[in-house]
Amino acid sequence: MKPADIDTEFPRGLLRPELFLGVAASITARAVGVNLSEAGRPSGSHFSGGRYGRGEVGEFVLIEGQQSLILGRISEIKVREPERRGITRDFAGNTDMDALGQIQLLGCVATDSLRVTAGVDAYPRLGDRIYAAPHRFIALLPQLMEVSGAEAPSVSLELGTIDTAHESVVSVKPERLFGRHCAILGATGGGKSWTTARIIEECLQHRAKLILIDATGEYRDFQGEHVTHRHLGVPPISAAQSERSSLPPTAFLESDFIALFEPSGKVQGPKLLAAIQSLRLAVLEPSLARDGLIVKENSVKRDFFNAMYKHSVAVNNPAQEFNVSLLPRQIINECVQDYGDTKWKGRNEAEIGYCASLITRINGILRSPTMSFVFSDSAFPSITSSLTSFLSDEQRLFRIDLSAVAYEFNAREIVANAIGRHLLSTARNGDLKKRPLVVMVDEAHNFLGRHLGSDDYQAKLDAFEIIAKEGRKYGLTVCLASQRPRDITEGVLSQMGTLIVHRLTNERDREVVERACGEIDRAASAFLPNLRPGEAAIIGTDFPIPMTIQIKEPDTKPLSDGPRYQECWGAP
DSSP, X not given: OOHHHHXXXXXXXXXXXXXXXXEEEEEOSSEEEEEETTTTSSSOEEETTEEEOSSOTTOEEEEEOSXXXXXXXXXEEEEOHHHHTTOOTTOOOOTTOOEEEEEEEXXXXXXXXXXXXXXXXXXXXXXXXXXXXXXXXXXXHHHHTSOTTOOOOSOXXXXXXXXSSXXXXXXXXHHHHHTTOEEEEOOXXXXXXXXXXXXXXXXXXXXXXXXXXXXXXXXXXXXXXXXXXXXXXXXXXXXXXXXXXXXOGGGOOHHHHHHHHOOOHHHHHHHHHHHHHHHHHHHHOGGGOBTTBOOOTTOBHHHHHHHHXXXXXXXXXXXXXXXXXXXXXXHHHHOXXXXXXXXXXXXXXXXXHHTHHHHHHHHHHHHXXXXXXXXXXTXXXXXXXXXXXXXXXXXXXXXXXXXXXXXXXXXXXXXXXXXXXHHHHHHHTTTTSSSXXXXXXXXXXXXXXXXXXXXXXXXEEOHHHHHHHHGXXXXXXXXXXXXXXXXXXXXXXXXXXXXXXXXXXXXXXXHHHHHHOTTOOHHHHTTGGGOOTTEEEEEETTEEEEEEEEEOOOSSOOOOOSOOHHHHSSOO
16 A cells, blocks of 8 residues: 555554553563453444444454554453452443453554555564554455555455444455455355355456356346356246256266266176276267167177277277267176177176166166256257357356256266366366356355265266366366365365355364464454354455455345245244
């Protein structure tokens, strides 16, 4: 911030006499003890339209240091034993109370530019004065933490406020929010969905490019000329302009089919893989096929193996297309007797028996209404082709509704992974360099880091994990929303440059966040269980100093489709 800007923002200075709290009474490497002369007041004070606690837990403070100002946060308040006994139910405040506060040290503030850096360049001394930090200053932290000399952003996203005062509005550059990926975390009811909706609204005001994987359909009310809706299957309620789409089997890899069909035992897995290879060969060498099948019973081995050698690369390519509808019949054709002769013999009924459950499972999935968008809806446009068109047009939000995709057969996980893999392939081709793409994944704990299948044949659905690790260099960024951080691998969370964390009551969730983000310690995470609905802590690599804001209410609110008991159980 330039000196002229400082004078404009803070014409009466940063350290205001009205916001004086006390003086430093003890100093350690991590914290400063303060004599809080104002803590005995019955309530806080109002200043410039905002409320200041004048010594409340969670309040940001400025310490008047020797070389610079030190930014901190009050983490504890107590009184000495004799005065503690005087605090009863009839206590109405005492301005002479000998209150002690503990301040967590966060960073330094340069007195000339107000640039904020993490860490402490020089510790305060006993007797140094301490003031409540103006809300406007805290709201400007995202800009004040910028590299010195950085230009004022032309695009910023207004997320929320420090307080109810208008001057406390917090705006963040998209580079800080999405540059190193982003995660929105919080327990149910904490405001996670509102934050997601708010970010989408802010992005739509600019030439952003967003893809939203909507697991529950709660974001279907987003409308406008730059919004595209697509749904798979038949959701209970769909967006007004949403179009039904398909996800063709060609979007699946071999690992996807393993996850979908779940072969088990020592026979099913090899026969499934052999059948897939044979069906690929039937496409590549149709002269060997009979009605699209490779019939091995009583046939010459040499012709088959010569063709396999000729097309060895394509046959072993997980992306090579094949007719999945013929898979049950091809598995039966793989179950033949082999005595080492030049020809295969008749059917091996024992192997067919071992594969019977697999064949039944495949037939059930191929015919299931919940999987019709893959195996029966070929008349509807492909979701992958629609995504390709979206990336080249002027649309800004492409929402994919997965609410009709069933939980059975691991369908949701496989579908989301296939979509993520398609986007990653597009990014690797260099198509996103000029216009970066943000993929927002709702209920991300259902899709990331999943291992599906049996112990013998396991498939890892890692498309979004790979995006988190390497997508940024291609212009592809992921924004994850989850209520269960513990179910997201630490490897993925550690790649998130920014975490927007709402209330987290589960200790394991908080521990995962702590380990994933080296910039937050237990003192900062201690506030997470007590955040109000809609309140969130912003932390991470691009926010080395944690800050807590009240997310601004979105205009387009997420829709909860839960039961309305007052309407349903009321009087008839």
